[in-house]
Amino acid sequence: MGEFEPYLLALADLFYPQRCVGCGGRSRDVLCRGCFERLPRISGPVCDRCGAPSAHETPVCERCRGVDYAFERARSALVYEGVGREVVRALKYQACLEVAERLAAPLLEELAEGRFDMVVPVPLHRSRLRRRGFNQSWVIARALGRRINTPASDKLVVVRRTRDQVDLSGRARWANVRGAFGVRGSVRGKVLLVDDVFTTGATLSACSSALLEAGAERVCALSLCRALH
Template identity: 60%
Template sequence: MCRVCFEALPRIGRPSCGRCGIPAAFEMRVCEACKTVDFGFESARAPLRYEGVGKEIVHALKYRGYTRVVEKLAAPLMAEALGVPGPFDAVVPVPLHRARKRKRGFNQAALLARGVAGRMNTPVSDTLQVVRSTRDQVELSAAERRANVAGAFAAKAPLRGRLLLVDDVLTTGATLSACADTLIEAGAAEVHSLTLCRTC
């Protein structure tokens, strides 16, 4: 990444909502945008907005297979943005349906999870799995996204402790919330989420 693009990174920074991580005028525990939403996770953090160079990075990783961006840029930014006191018992990637993984060749969330976990000296758990195919979420409303992912995930084994759930982008939080609910049902005490980008 050239210096101009690096300086153009759409960083989120502080202040932000303590729950959903959206930029705010001042630090707050819960913002107006998320106070009526029933998320399965305790908190959500992301270092970048899903726009400009941030969006280009996600697309380079996801659609062009530029996996080097994980270690060089994404994982360091994500670990720095986490801001939630540790430790975590495991880092859990949001799973990808086998058909999509076969087409893409990898799960970008798993690559990000490994990169972040390596910086935290925390194990990665692949206990989450997709149990039914879902529609692409891009054109769906928030309510449609929640319905689309309801019951789409399952845990392969019992869980415990504090978990960090990782994905590439947070839009409405529907996928992360469904995954977090599944982890809690499987025995996790607490789930926090971390993504590379989020819509704001």
């Protein structure tokens, strides 16, 4: 069997030319079937306001009670754990375009209720954009926009450099992003704001404030993942 192994592997490459972004195994798609089935999907009842999973449908939940979000409502497709976390990692560091088109956009399309006038991604600061080469939220927004026939527009810009939210606690995150975003030109109508991960909602809320100030009628937020810790 040993001597055939290279041959079999070459054959497998032909049929399954990619690596699953969840487990690294060979796969026909960005995720293998096992990882696809393990996607931590948010499919049950959620809080109507922040989109967190909830025991039953509720207009506001324990997590968001007393929090002043500028967006009207937020929804997320996956919990930020397990395969969900690997998918976000892949969006940032390896196969962004493919993961956005084949996985993130179809998952988010299911959550985009109603009609919107534009899809707008959460922006990256110039220096971070230079380092990474692309903004993963922009790639998701563009792929989603194509699916729902709505133009994607990078209307939002970072006007004040912020610290990495990962290093900060809940309250500090809100202070860190307050007033950090601005809008190029003006905005009209209903905006679908897109990000990869909703953690405290502070970034999405600060972006929503900027869009509303620039003339947006309503802002709804979609994120691929929702962190629940």
